[in-house]
Amino acid sequence: MSISPSAYLGPALLGGLPPEVRKPAYARSALQPGIAHIGVGAFHRCHQAEYTDDLLADDFDRWGLVGINIRPPVLAATLGRQDGLYTRLIRQNNEVEARVIGSIVRVVDSQHSAAPALEVLASPDIEMVTMTVTEKGYCHIPSSGALDLDHPDIVHDLANPEAPRSVPGILARALELRMGSHGRPVTLLSCDNIPANGTILGNVVQTFAERRGNGLADWIAANVAFPSAMVDRIAPATTEADIETVEQRFGYRDSAVVVGERFRQWVIENRFAGRVPRWDRIGAAFVDDVTPFEHLKMRVLNGAQTTLSYLGVLGGFEHTSDAMADPLLATFVRRMLTEETLPTLMPVPGISPSAYVEQSLSRLANTAIRHRNHQIATDGSQKIVQRLLNPVSDRLAKGQSIALLSVPVAGWMAYLIKASSRFGRAWQVSDPFAEKIAAIADRVGSDSKSLANAILAVEAIFHPSLAASDVFHANVVTSLDGLLSDDPMAFVRHVCADPTDARLKRPARSA
Structure with missing residues (x-):
């Protein structure tokens, strides 16, 4: 027929x-x-x-x-x-x-x-x-x-x-x-x-x-x-x-x-x-318990998606697969997951965490899945707690480095800040906290420390104990300053070279 x-x-x-x-x-x-x-x-x-x-x-x-x-x-x-x-x-x-x-x-x-x-x-x-x-x-x-x-x-x-x-x-x-x-x-x-x-x-x-x-x-x-x-x-x-x-x-x-x-x-x-x-x-x-499975998926696969969406937009990439095809971003997200995210996970029956990382990154590199970075970035304020802030809190509790995980946290901030009138409305965003962050940017100006202080005070997203962490605050300020620079990918490159030394090598910012 x-x-x-x-x-x-x-x-x-x-x-x-x-x-x-x-x-x-x-x-x-x-x-x-x-x-x-x-x-x-x-x-x-x-x-x-x-x-x-x-x-x-x-x-x-x-x-x-x-x-x-x-x-x-x-x-x-x-x-x-x-x-x-x-x-x-x-x-x-x-x-x-x-x-x-x-x-x-x-x-x-x-x-x-x-x-x-x-x-x-x-x-x-x-x-x-x-x-x-x-x-x-x-x-x-x-x-x-x-x-x-x-x-x-x-x-x-x-x-x-x-x-x-x-x-x-x-x-x-x-x-x-x-x-x-x-x-x-x-x-x-x-x-x-x-x-x-x-x-x-x-x-x-x-x-x-x-x-x-x-x-x-x-x-x-x-x-x-x-x-x-x-x-x-x-x-x-x-x-x-x-x-x-x-x-x-x-x-x-x-x-x-x-x-x-x-x-x-x-x-x-x-x-x-x-x-x-x-x-x-x-x-x-x-x-009986979904927790190990959801932590693995949200912190690894979804954490990678969120990271690639913000850094991808800041780097000029349209889709997740485009960002994964960039050697710098692919290296960054793999190192973030392997060095900082995986140690926060509990054992998952029948699953190798390192193999899951590679499987997840392979899935994100699928060129036939045209997943727009702006789509993934939608409602990021509702997602970063489970995908990024929870592993950050776990690492801080053990005195471990968050130099890599703090970058996509600042990426979320930079993504919303750049959508404000103060920063020329670089793109349209959809996030319940978009207006609040835009108002902060309009009021505070372009100083990264002032911006970070005001945004970290939003208790609906940042638990007061996390916002009060000097280590978290310092890392976010450094990352936000780098990502708001004229060349955000240069900052990512410096982080990949030496996460602990990134703050000494920030690229220049326009006045």
Whole structure:
């Protein structure tokens, strides 16, 4: 059967797809919802939805996914029009592998009102709720993990609990509706890059519930589980070129294409309420303690991504793979991980840390994954605690050097500072603390020490005990001065030559 180049992916098209496009290996028409997912972006479609697709092919059960977006983008015009179907491309340098994922049975847009999302989440059919809402979606204080009671959305939701707009508020209201109707238990599973994400999710939801009163917090304690999880697969934002690849190679149009690397990993704390999809049968791992796995991934892979994003932008590189192709940045990030990050890790069963470093850097060098440095740099204030500041604190506690780890910390500062009017708005940034850092730059001026003093005083990011460290302060000031210079890569070169002597060789800065 020939396919019109303008034909859109949908159920009617499945039977006529080219043989090289892998299709759902189960009776999709019989699929019933059992999982709700909040935040249907590229990562979810490359990760949890694919694992679920594998599970349905291995052991068909009532585990269809209902996808919910409470923030843009809307889903109706893409996944909705395609009945939840989409193409997942694997790209490895010159290789392209296509697969249609069928595990999403329905999509729900709930950007303007929480009501559609609440209807799904409160349904007795839903026994598992997963989410990828990014770090800032939890409305928590990054340095402590506590619910930010001053967050505008939390203030709104506590005053209007039946019309919430935050993730904690929506989840608390959904659980309240479940408690008042069928009372069935449910597992809420965070799939975001936050250490102890289940603990943080439980904290923000329980804190919100306690403010509500009416016995909700006690019911949650008895009927809801918040397991932690570590998820891993690089899935950059889809481009028009990716959509055109599907049309040109395979003959159909798919407006919901996602692209990922071949590697994937999912480690889940074995703590559930009620039934659970047996993802462990198709490659996920159910473990007693996720902590060693999440530390390894966040501090090594994500730490490298964050480092390369800031230094990459400062060095004029567009993508992670471009930065990795630069011998200087590749040397710097490898040395940082090997010399300073690895000693902060706890043993991980079955994994060699040094081999994991090399595997991670190889993944980041994949030229087919066009992950923009500005995209990775998004919301950096919500990421640097777990990726950089926690290993910094661990090393300081043991009196060990942080000359390398302090560079990307200062890189985050320089990235936001250079977006301020004082520094000519070098680029557009997206970060909850962007305006605050820009205001600091406008007020303080260009003196690195003054800038560092003011930024380190932001307690939501920098714990007071860390900000008070003379060693940390000195390293950050030195690094910030070097990265704000006319030649930031010269500073990186000096650090690579001798991290302990970098402050003596700072490149010049313009007045």
